[in-house]
Amino acid sequence: xxxxxxxxxHQHFRTRLVLSILSGRHVKIDRIRPEDxxxxxxxxxxxxxxxxxxxTNGTVIEISVxxxxxxxxxxxxxxxxxxxxxxxxxxxGYYLEPIILLAPxxxxxxxxxxxxxxxDENDLSALACVQNSGMQVDLLRTVTLPxxxxxxxxxxxxxxxxxxxxxxxxxxxxxxxKKRGAPPEGGGEVQFLCPIVKQVRTLNFVEPGKIKxxxxxxxxxxxxxxxxxxxIESSRSILNRYIPDIYLYSxxxxxxxxxxxxxxxxxxxxxxxxxAIHCAEAISKxxxxxxxxxxxxxRALMAEVNLGGCVDRKHxxxxxxxxxLGSEDVGRCCMSEPTPRTIQFLRDVKQFFGTSxxxxxxxxxxxxxxYSCYGTGYVNANRALA
Numbered sequence: 001x002x003x004x005x006x007x008x009x010h011q012h013f014r015t016r017l018v019l020s021i022l023s024g025r026h027v028k029i030d031r032i033r034p035e036d037x038x039x040x041x042x043x044x045x046x047x048x049x050x051x052x053x054x055x056t057n058g059t060v061i062e063i064s065v066x067x068x069x070x071x072x073x074x075x076x077x078x079x080x081x082x083x084x085x086x087x088x089x090x091x092x093g094y095y096l097e098p099i100i101l102l103a104p105x106x107x108x109x110x111x112x113x114x115x116x117x118x119x120d121e122n123d124l125s126a127l128a129c130v131q132n133s134g135m136q137v138d139l140l141r142t143v144t145l146p147x148x149x150x151x152x153x154x155x156x157x158x159x160x161x162x163x164x165x166x167x168x169x170x171x172x173x174x175x176x177x178k179k180r181g182a183p184p185e186g187g188g189e190v191q192f193l194c195p196i197v198k199q200v201r202t203l204n205f206v207e208p209g210k211i212k213x214x215x216x217x218x219x220x221x222x223x224x225x226x227x228x229x230x231x232i233e234s235s236r237s238i239l240n241r242y243i244p245d246i247y248l249y250s251x252x253x254x255x256x257x258x259x260x261x262x263x264x265x266x267x268x269x270x271x272x273x274x275x276a277i278h279c280a281e282a283i284s285k286x287x288x289x290x291x292x293x294x295x296x297x298x299r300a301l302m303a304e305v306n307l308g309g310c311v312d313r314k315h316x317x318x319x320x321x322x323x324x325l326g327s328e329d330v331g332r333c334c335m336s337e338p339t340p341r342t343i344q345f346l347r348d349v350k351q352f353f354g355t356s357x358x359x360x361x362x363x364x365x366x367x368x369x370x371y372s373c374y375g376t377g378y379v380n381a382n383r384a385l386a
Contacts, residue, residue, distance in 0.1 A: 004028060005351055012344050013045060014098045015317060017052060019352040021059070021074040021102060022325070022378070030069035040067025044090040051084050051095055055102060055110070076382045079106025079196065086116030088186045093120070093135045096159075096192060100144060101321060103194035104153045107382040110194045118180045118188035119219075119265045119283050135314060136281050137190050138217050138267035143279045147315050150203055151322045156195040180221050180253050182263025182284075198380050202326040203319070205310045206334045206362070206370065209274030213245040214301070216269065218294075222262035225252045227290045231266045234294030238302065239268075264290060266297040276310040307336035308368045316342045324355045326375030333371050334362045 007016055008031040020027040033039050041049075041063065049061050049070070058075025086095050092114045103110045118137045135144070141159040148157060181188025216235070218228040228250040239246055248268075253259075265283035280300035282293045304312050311319045316335055320342070323331040338346070338359075350356055353376055362368040 006030075007348075010041075010045070012341065012348065014048065014094075015341075015345050016348060017048070017072060018098045018101045018321075019348055020072050021052065021056060021077065022105065023352040024074055025352055026071065026073050028069065028071045030064075032068045032070070034068050040064075041070070042089065043087045044094060047084075047087050048095055048098070051099070054082050054084060055079065055099065055106070055112075057107075077102055077106045078382070079103070079108040079110040081111040083113045084115070086114055086186075088117055088184060091117045091120030091183075092137055092188065092190055093118075093140055096137070096140055096190070097135065097144075099192065100140070100148070100194070101318065103192070104148070104197045104200065105378075105380045105382060106194070106196050109156060109196055110192065112192045113189065114192070115186075115189045116181060117183050117186040118190060118259075119263060120183055121283055121285065136265065136267055136283070137188075138219070138265075139269070139279050139281055139314070142215070142217075142267070143269050143277050143312075144315060144318065146275075146277060147311070147318055148322075150205065150319070151200040151326070153195065153197055153200065156193060158191075158193040160191040160193070179257045179259055180219060181259030182221055182261045185260035187259030187261070196380060196383050198383055199378065200322050200326050202329040202375055203323055203331045203333055205274075205276075206332055207274045208276050208308055208310050208334060208368070209272035211243060211270045211278075211305060212273050213247075214239055214243060214268065214270045215246075216248040216267055216297075217251050218248060218264070218266045219251040219253065220264040221253045221258035223264055223284075225250075227264045228252055230290040231264065231294040231297075234291040235266060235268065235298040238295065238298040242302075264293070266294055268297050268301045270301060270305050274310070278304040278307075278312040279314065280304050308366065309335040311335045313339050313342075317345050320345065320357070320371065320373075321349070323371070323373055324349055324353055324376055325378035328375055328377040330372055330374055334368055335371055336368060338369075 004026045007029045010032045056075045057078040060073040062071040179189040218231040220228040232248040263284050267281045269279040271277050282297035357373045360370050362370040
């Protein structure tokens with residue numbers, strides 16, 4: 001079957017499923033942990049397949065008896081109001097990231113409610129760049145969604161998870177406060193709302209600019225409320241050396257909104273004069289003081305800013321995919337060096353869409369690269385059926 005693409009291994013599982021559904025090409029993935037003591041798909045990977053079944057219509061997923069191979073025959077991306085309970089082995093961010101890539105191309109606007117863990121140590125920034133893991137929901141809301149707005153996806157785009165928006169003048173309650181859930185028991189809940197578009201805009205984002213402000217959320221659930229203040233104070237001990245415009249919000253949850261387990265975390269983002277955003281995160285660990293978690297997040301943010309570019313490492317795949325799907329014109333974006341995950345994604349994109357990127361140094365000695373490609377002119381055919 002010429003329409004069938006074949007891959008091996010469990011790495012890059014989510015992105016290959018997304019590319020298959022967007023391109024309409026069948027994909028077979030085998031040799032999924034064949035040598036492991038517990039071979040085959042994990043519970044969170046099966047749950048992701050079930051979620052993709054809910055979001056789409058006509059998709060056929062065949063899993064082998066041993067669970068070491070799957071065959072996906074994609075249908076149309078349907079959307080609508082959906083609810084999904086996520087296993088506690090991965091955070092909600094693991095499931096939300098691939099859905100964010102698919103949601104703008106649904107037949108009807110997506111209203112997805114996910115229940116589970118909102119913050120997970122498996123999904124820290126260093127891992128999210130190179131492994132098959134996700135991000136905290138705070139960063140998905142404050143960083144990932146603004147990246148979608150670069151491509152004209154904005155009206156009605158919302159992720160309801162927290163009490164505050166990251167603007168000092170508008171730190172108000174949103175219409176519906178959802179629940180946080182720390183590992184191991186979870187109990188969190190988020191709602192993702194996304195509009196549909198006919199076609200995404202071509203991107204031309206080559207000026208990183210200078211960092212003008214830093215924002216952040218320190219949240220604490222079922223622990224002493226002072227923990228979030230300790231996170232903020234320790235991170236400020238580093239951040240205050242560089243820039244005065246810093247707002248770090250303390251977000252404390254009580255009662256039923258705080259989930260079932262104790263925990264705390266700090267999410268930071270730095271925005272430049274050209275609206276480039278870099279982000280970092282750190283979450284609580286057993287036996288580690290909140291001050292050390294705050295320092296870890298601040299240092300991670302400084303390291304991310306030091307790499308430069310208009311897009312941070314965690315959002316390279318999102319931006320590159322939207323560039324491929326853009327109108328039939330040349331899209332350009334300045335980024336740092338690709339992560340191993342991004343390199344494999346570029347190889348997969350060439351197989352699914354036949355699109356290659358031209359990557360050249362942005363400026364001599366800067367360490368930044370200019371990524372450019374010719375858009376495929378992808379049109380949301382699902383929307384035309386409505």
